[in-house]
Amino acid sequence: MSRRILVIEDNAMNLALMTYVLEAFGCTVLSAPDGLRGMAVIREARPDLVLCDIQMPLMDGYAVAREMKQDRATAAIPLIAVTASAMLGDRERMIEAGFDGYLSKPIDPATLMNDLAPFLERKNQAAGTAHTGAGAFRIPPQDGTQRTPASAALAPTHTILVVDDEPLNLSLKSSLLEPMGYRVITAAGMAQGLALARQHRPDLIISDVGLHPDAGGFDLIRQLKADPAVQHIAVVFITATHRNPVWEAEGLRLGARRFLYRPLDSDELLGEIQACLPHGGPENS
Incomplete structure (x- = not known):
């Protein structure tokens, strides 16, 4: 079941980034531009987790934390502070207010879901229980180390x-x-993608449609299909902007296995990828 995460953030760019990342991993995102409206959403929707900015109009993050944790109906919901300035003494203030942890801005999209996983898991284990105070405070790793889910x-x-x-x-x-468990190679454009495809002979290529600045995804697949050395590689297009049946038909005509649209549930994407990969293990190159 999709996790419902409330993001309370008054900065439109920060809100858009967190929403994009969370939805890409299959979460349902609720949002509020200030603490006052955030509390209304918390009481009505009872999300699985709340990400809360500290400095906000009308009602700041500390006030949200105190109000949440004093209400037995919302006290068990994990509350994570999202702050750009964790100064000396801020941790103690967060503990006192009732925050369960914090994330530093700018958010790292590559580690966000792993940072949140312990809090979501604790929510499952402690459903229906009250907040346990300072002992429940947990700071996610901020040292840049790689985390790997248990299911990997x-x-x-x-x-x-x-x-x-x-x-x-x-x-x-x-x-x-x-x-x-996949080995992932990344390319920032068509020319680099074509060169890496020839060098590494991947089992699958996942490409955007509107690539810049050199050429687009359709140019990439034309080049691939014209080269006997790499024409066998399966191609999947994923796009958020080219939502047009004509574009989809053209991509499939050129030889793409799938033409998918963002935002895309992570489980759905993994299923499509597995369906397009060659059976029986990696290609020998």
């Missing part, structure tokens, strides 16, 4: 080349695929 495969099974001109999209797809 132990060894790579296939190589996937991801081609996208947006660094955020490359990071999101890598953070989704690598913990599942």
